Amino acid sequence: MNTTISAKDRKAWMGLLASADDARLAELWRAFDHEPAFDWLRAPEAGGVMVRGRMGGSGAPFNLGEMTVTRCALSLADGTVGHGYVQGRSKAKAETAAKIDALMQTDAAETLRARVLIPLQEERAAAKEARASKAAATKVDFFTMVRGED
Amino acid sequence: MNQMTDNAVYAGGFSNPPVASAHAFRAAMNAMARPGMVQEITGATPPEGISLAAGSLLLTLCDPETGVFLAPDVDSDALRGWLTFHTGAPIVAAEEADFALGGWDALMPLDRFPIGTAEYPDRSTTLIVEVAGFDAPNATLSGPGIKDTAQIALPDPAACAGNAMLYPLGVDFFFTSGTQVAALPRSTQIRAEA
Amino acid sequence: MYVAVKGGERAIDNAHAWLAEERRGDTSVAELSLVQIREQLALAVNRVMAEGSLFDPDLAALAIKQSRGDLIEAIFLIRAYRTTLPRFGYTLPVDTGAMACDRRISATFKDAPGGQVLGPTFDYTHRLLDFKLAAEGEAAEAPTSAPRTEPTPHITEFLQGEDIIEREPMSEAQPGDLTREPMAFPADRSVRLQSLTRGDEGFILGMAYSTQRGYARNHAFVGELRIGTVAVEMEIPELGFAIKIGEVELTECETVNQFKGSKTVPPQFTRGYGLVFGQSERKSIAMALVDRALRWKELGEDNLGAAAQDEEFVLSHSDNIQATGFLEHIKLPHYVDFQSELELVRKLRREAAEAVEQMAAKEAAE
Numbered sequence A: 001m002n003t004t005i006s007a008k009d010r011k012a013w014m015g016l017l018a019s020a021d022d023a024r025l026a027e028l029w030r031a032f033d034h035e036p037a038f039d040w041l042r043a044p045e046a047g048g049v050m051v052r053g054r055m056g057g058s059g060a061p062f063n064l065g066e067m068t069v070t071r072c073a074l075s076l077a078d079g080t081v082g083h084g085y086v087q088g089r090s091k092a093k094a095e096t097a098a099k100i101d102a103l104m105q106t107d108a109a110e111t112l113r114a115r116v117l118i119p120l121q122e123e124r125a126a127a128k129e130a131r132a133s134k135a136a137a138t139k140v141d142f143f144t145m146v147r148g149e150d
Numbered sequence B: 001m002n003q004m005t006d007n008a009v010y011a012g013g014f015s016n017p018p019v020a021s022a023h024a025f026r027a028a029m030n031a032m033a034r035p036g037m038v039q040e041i042t043g044a045t046p047p048e049g050i051s052l053a054a055g056s057l058l059l060t061l062c063d064p065e066t067g068v069f070l071a072p073d074v075d076s077d078a079l080r081g082w083l084t085f086h087t088g089a090p091i092v093a094a095e096e097a098d099f100a101l102g103g104w105d106a107l108m109p110l111d112r113f114p115i116g117t118a119e120y121p122d123r124s125t126t127l128i129v130e131v132a133g134f135d136a137p138n139a140t141l142s143g144p145g146i147k148d149t150a151q152i153a154l155p156d157p158a159a160c161a162g163n164a165m166l167y168p169l170g171v172d173f174f175f176t177s178g179t180q181v182a183a184l185p186r187s188t189q190i191r192a193e194a
Numbered sequence C: 001m002y003v004a005v006k007g008g009e010r011a012i013d014n015a016h017a018w019l020a021e022e023r024r025g026d027t028s029v030a031e032l033s034l035v036q037i038r039e040q041l042a043l044a045v046n047r048v049m050a051e052g053s054l055f056d057p058d059l060a061a062l063a064i065k066q067s068r069g070d071l072i073e074a075i076f077l078i079r080a081y082r083t084t085l086p087r088f089g090y091t092l093p094v095d096t097g098a099m100a101c102d103r104r105i106s107a108t109f110k111d112a113p114g115g116q117v118l119g120p121t122f123d124y125t126h127r128l129l130d131f132k133l134a135a136e137g138e139a140a141e142a143p144t145s146a147p148r149t150e151p152t153p154h155i156t157e158f159l160q161g162e163d164i165i166e167r168e169p170m171s172e173a174q175p176g177d178l179t180r181e182p183m184a185f186p187a188d189r190s191v192r193l194q195s196l197t198r199g200d201e202g203f204i205l206g207m208a209y210s211t212q213r214g215y216a217r218n219h220a221f222v223g224e225l226r227i228g229t230v231a232v233e234m235e236i237p238e239l240g241f242a243i244k245i246g247e248v249e250l251t252e253c254e255t256v257n258q259f260k261g262s263k264t265v266p267p268q269f270t271r272g273y274g275l276v277f278g279q280s281e282r283k284s285i286a287m288a289l290v291d292r293a294l295r296w297k298e299l300g301e302d303n304l305g306a307a308a309q310d311e312e313f314v315l316s317h318s319d320n321i322q323a324t325g326f327l328e329h330i331k332l333p334h335y336v337d338f339q340s341e342l343e344l345v346r347k348l349r350r351e352a353a354e355a356v357e358q359m360a361a362k363e364a365a366e
Helices: A007-018 A022-032 A091-103 A109-137 B003-010 B017-033 B052-061 B077-087 B157-165 C009-024 C034-040 C042-052 C057-066 C071-082 C156-161 C189-197 C201-212 C281-294 C311-317 C320-329 C335-365
Strands: A038-054 A061-076 A081-087 B068-070 B099-103 B126-130 B139-142 B150-152 B172-177 B180-184 B189-192 C087-093 C100-105 C220-236 C241-257 C270-277
Touching: A007 A081, A007 A091, A007 A109, A007 C241, A022 A091, A022 A109, A038 A081, A038 A091, A038 B077, A038 C220, A038 C241, A061 A091, A061 B003, A061 C087, A061 C189, A061 C241, A061 C270, A081 A091, A081 C220, A091 A109, A109 C100, B003 B077, B017 B052, B017 B172, B017 B180, B052 B077, B052 B099, B052 B126, B052 B172, B052 B180, B068 B077, B157 B189, C034 C042, C034 C057, C042 C057, C042 C071, C042 C201, C042 C270, C057 C071, C071 C320, C087 C220, C156 C220, C156 C241, C189 C270, C189 C281, C189 C311, C201 C281, C220 C281, C241 C281, C270 C281, C281 C311
Parallel strands: A038 C087, A081 C241, B068 B099, B099 B126, B126 B172
Antiparallel strands: A038 A061, A061 A081, B139 B150, B139 B189, B172 B180, C100 C220, C220 C241, C241 C270
């Protein structure tokens, strides 16, 4: 087992998995073709979290409303623990996320990163960029019209 | 934390949470509804030093919005980690506790726990008191949920009777030992036996 | 006396069956799928998420389908559903300054850094029905341009440099949560904002409009309006650090309001704030205006007796599920209540008639 996982790395992949598209994640996971043996520490459960904002965007916090989240935890045969916290109500997505979280702490990490995480990340970046490009095209370019004499 | 204690924290939850927590809740509800009557309650395997009954109560009653006070005799990293993973309940001071766990002496003084307010008498602590057993009754109970009278072993009958005097304010008690639980709500009248 | 009347079961079952059939409508017309609702009626989905107080576009789409497009009924379904979800916790406050903006405009600063980005807006449409949409057709791809990579700062940050606008004190104070504790007055601003963001769009709009028409006028400019997605992060106790658990689309409106100063505060601009799930522009502007109107006390302004300044009036009547529940319950059987009213009115009439008779008899005798 790899014990040099940094919290920063783990944050990055868990965040990517949390908002990944359900169907695309399932597809990449199937293609990875490695179902590890595991035991549930916490079977997948759907719930809500209260999302907070700040007054004026930067002041004191207030409660905005909830969003759905599904979570689970499992341990691989070697004792590695994986957590899944994903947006929405898909138990399958939470399970896949937890398996990936666990396997990312093992020797399988590099292959998994190359075959699942990097494609997810690139597709996500491309989708964001496509949206930002459309927004950029609606940016107003002001120009001043000179009126009157001299 | 090393890997072993790390994983111990994740073990011992309800194996089938919807069914197990419903059974445990029913036992807890019956215990409160029938003060002094001992019920079986199981399902959880808490870290060492905590009865199965107390562990099962914690998993059934606690969530991220209930603050739990752990008395010094039961407080440990293992218990904190276990409670956090399985319930999300924050660990708080006695003065802010919705639930408190420990042996009687470690939990005292009783008057530091919230007893509710006139408008919200429910904003009070429920104490989960670990006891040796229920074999030596030293108090007679009467009141709602008790047909005539019931017998119970109390760690300190006078303190419990004092709490009942605060009604409708006051704290409520669960007493746990092994896989057994009995309860004493604030509405019960207590007479110490000679 | 309370009399239970039974016998409605068969009628109710049949009414539900007919409702299901009517919901489907003419079966020769293709059925709506949830993804169609989610993708093509996105603003209805957004309203249901905002007022249902649960961000989940698929669930909102289902609620709209089930309610036959009655959005308040759909919001009711979402509110009922959300009560069944175990609450895993509270997120860290979202950072709207880091929003990936689809739209970002300012009515106060033409040359704000980041620029005026119109986004997919109705604003400059002619409000003429587009009959091309009646015939099915593919929409053309929107034009693109080189995307902006740097963050888009909040406009109020520039004004703060001069101290010409009130500062929003940063704190980590625990906000009130009206899904956990009943509303009490006076209500803290955190509870007011929570109540406004889930309040009925029509009601909040009406209240905001009343301030513009002169009932506690507060001279609002839209300092900034932005729509886009933000990351949502939460502390995970078992991990010991915060992770991103998803993304939500938000609309944020900051108003800049004229303020002539008070005994303690020099003349400066004050602020109103609106933050709403989804693309919900009208609602977020209205929320900011009402938030500002409700702040009269803390800013040392006069109570002008306007409805929008009365927090008990505004907050107690903004929730459309509470309102519709109480309103619609009067159509349900009240046979016994009405029977007693009927008897009372008959008795009063009898007594009135007897009094008239006695008076007439008395006059006749005199």
